[in-house]
Amino acid sequence: MAANATSLPYADVIICTHALDRWALLERAVDSVLAQGVLPQRLIIAVDHNDELVERCQQEWCNGKSGSSVEILAVANRFAGRKGSSINTALLLTGSEIIVFLDDDAEAAPDWLERVLTVYATRPEAIAVGCAPLPNYEAPRPGWFPPEFDWVLGCHYQSMPDELGPTNRLIGTSLSGRREAILDIGGWHQDDHDDMDLSERIGHQYGPGSVLYEPLAVVRHFVSSERLTWSYFWRRCYYTNQRKPTVLADLGGAANMRAELRFVFGVLRSFPPACLAALTGHPERLVQLLTALVGIVIAGCGYAVAKARFVLGRRVEPLGKVRNRTTSTGSARLTTGLSPADVERAKASADA
Numbered sequence: 274m275a276a277n278a279t280s281l282p283y284a285d286v287i288i289c290t291h292a293l294d295r296w297a298l299l300e301r302a303v304d305s306v307l308a309q310g311v312l313p314q315r316l317i318i319a320v321d322h323n324d325e326l327v328e329r330c331q332q333e334w335c336n337g338k339s340g341s342s343v344e345i346l347a348v349a350n351r352f353a354g355r356k357g358s359s360i361n362t363a364l365l366l367t368g369s370e371i372i373v374f375l376d377d378d379a380e381a382a383p384d385w386l387e388r389v390l391t392v393y394a395t396r397p398e399a400i401a402v403g404c405a406p407l408p409n410y411e412a413p414r415p416g417w418f419p420p421e422f423d424w425v426l427g428c429h430y431q432s433m434p435d436e437l438g439p440t441n442r443l444i445g446t447s448l449s450g451r452r453e454a455i456l457d458i459g460g461w462h463q464d465d466h467d468d469m470d471l472s473e474r475i476g477h478q479y480g481p482g483s484v485l486y487e488p489l490a491v492v493r494h495f496v497s498s499e500r501l502t503w504s505y506f507w508r509r510c511y512y513t514n515q516r517k518p519t520v521l522a523d524l525g526g527a528a529n530m531r532a533e534l535r536f537v538f539g540v541l542r543s544f545p546p547a548c549l550a551a552l553t554g555h556p557e558r559l560v561q562l563l564t565a566l567v568g569i570v571i572a573g574c575g576y577a578v579a580k581a582r583f584v585l586g587r588r589v590e591p592l593g594k595v596r597n598r599t600t601s602t603g604s605a606r607l608t609t610g611l612s613p614a615d616v617e618r619a620k621a622s623a624d625a
Contacts, residue, residue, distance in 0.1 A: 281390040283369040284449075286313040289359045290377035291321035293329070298378040298495055303334060305380040305492075307341045311387040313373070318347040319363035321355055357461035357608030364452075364460050364611075365619050373449040376427070378495040379406060381447070388490040389449050392437065400483035401450040401475045403443030403468075404490040405429045412498035416557055418506070419565035421540050425509045426496045432539040433486060440486040442532040443472045447492045450475065456619055459610035465513075466520045467608075469532075477527030510568045511575035518576070518583035540565050 286306050290299050299318075306316055318334070320327045330347035332338070339345055346366060352358035364372065371393055375381060385404065392402045406428045408414070423430035427446045434440055445468030455471075458478060463470040476484045499505055521528040543562055551559040611619075 281311060281387070281394050282371050284313045284371040284373050284386060284390055285315040285317065285367040285369040285452075286373045286375060286386070287317050287319060287360060287363040287367070288375050288377050289319045289321065289356055289363070290326065290330075291323055291355075291359075293323070293326050295377055296329070299330075300333075301380050302375055302377050303339075303345075305382075306375065306386075307339060307343060308383055309381065309386045310383050311390060312341075312343050313386060314369050315344045315346065315367065317363040317366055318345070319350060319359040320347060321350045321359045324349065352608065354608030355464040357464045357467050360467070361460040361608065361611050361615075364455065365615060365622075367452055367619075368623050370452060371449055372452050372455060374445075374447060375492065376406075376446045376494065379446050379492040380409070380495075382491040382493070385447075385490050385492060388487055392485060392487050392490075393451070396437075396485065398480075398482050399451075399485050400454045400479045401443060401448065401471065401485070402490070403440065403472075403484075403486045404447035404449070404492055405433075405486075405488040406444055406446035406492050406494040408496045409493040410496050410501070412501055415501055417560050417564050418501065419540075419561040419568070421536070421543075421561075421565045422506070422510075422568050425506060425513075425568075426494065426500055428494050428496070429488065432536050433488070435488055437485060437487050437489070439482050440484060440532075441472060441476065441481075441529075441535070443468050443484065443486065446494050447490075452623070453620070454479065456611070456616050459616065461608055462523060462610040463516075463520055464608045465516050470520060470524065473524050473527045473529065477524075506564075506568065507571050510571040514572055514576035515579045518580045522583070537569055540569060 288299070288302055288306070303316070303318070306313065318330050320330060327347055327349045334345045335347055348362055348366065350359040351362045360374065371390060373386060373389055389402055389404060392399050408423065408426055408428045421431045424444070427444065429444065448468060448471070450471065454475060458474040461467055461471065472484050540562065547558040547562045550556070
């Protein structure tokens with residue numbers, strides 16, 4: 274890595290969590306942050322509307338109980354929304370130049386934070402930097418599962434850059450941004466498609482070269498056996514688009530679907546070599562691509578249905594996994610971004 278550790282910017286890390294049954298995963302995520310070669314200034318565990326989990330986190334890690342030099346806070350979501358609001362709650366408590374996010378079911382490699390901060394130190398145009406979540410499987414991966422669709426697992430997928438470079442879309446499992454810029458766009462505006470929302474807002478405001486992907490900044494994302502089933506695959510493909518029309522409308526001039534189009538074209542370009550391989554007795558890749566094509570059709574149908582409902586003015590209530598991470602009581606409980614007053618207070622606190 275080109276940058277010396279002493280020249281790296283300071284960072285705060287945010288981990289969002291919401292359920293006690295993920296405690297073992299959360300412990301591994303926290304331990305991986307505290308084991309970094311370059312440590313953050315502060316680790317904030319943001320808990321989504323679960324007072325018992327907040328208390329347990331505080332008992333386990335806060336007030337010096339972790340034995341680490343890193344300051345650790347465990348805070349309850351102060352807003353009505355879900356994941357996005359939890360991140361915004363933690364964002365208001367940060368003070369470092371760079372803010373790095375890690376899912377509670379992901380473990381960071383020991384050089385993860387150093388590699389992220391090196392990008393900011395050596396690439397001044399970088400406003401947001403994404404990391405590469407690689408799968409940590411609970412069960413064997415089925416042969417039919419196409420690598421193009423590892424986004425279904427919240428992991429690095431084919432069509433993402435294989436070296437440091439600009440991209441339209443980061444992966445929400447682990448990404449980062451300059452604090453000032455994140456506050457300038459009003460923090461997180463979504464509970465679902467939160468990575469899409471941040472990537473597009475930053476890219477629109479600061480230019481396409483401002484959003485970079487660093488595949489060497491690796492985290493291991495836990496993939497349960499349930500996520501490796503056909504049932505999960507098709508449901509995730511379909512339901513992931515249930516709020517996308519609303520998200521695109523909220524993005525205004527920042528909205529675009531270039532990442533989706535590039536993804537589809539990438540899948541189609543892979544068919545000729547896969548067909549040739551099948552003719553020579555190796556059909557595995559063709560099976561994966563046929564599955565990918567079915568996934569594209571299912572995802573397209575999900576988007577078309579959601580778009581029709583949106584045009585007709587019908588509220589789209591997320592279902593399945595997406596519903597669990599959003600709301601079941603109406604749009605008033607969705608994340609909408611930080612207020613101008615909150616943004617100003619956060620900026621003033623960093624200057625104090």
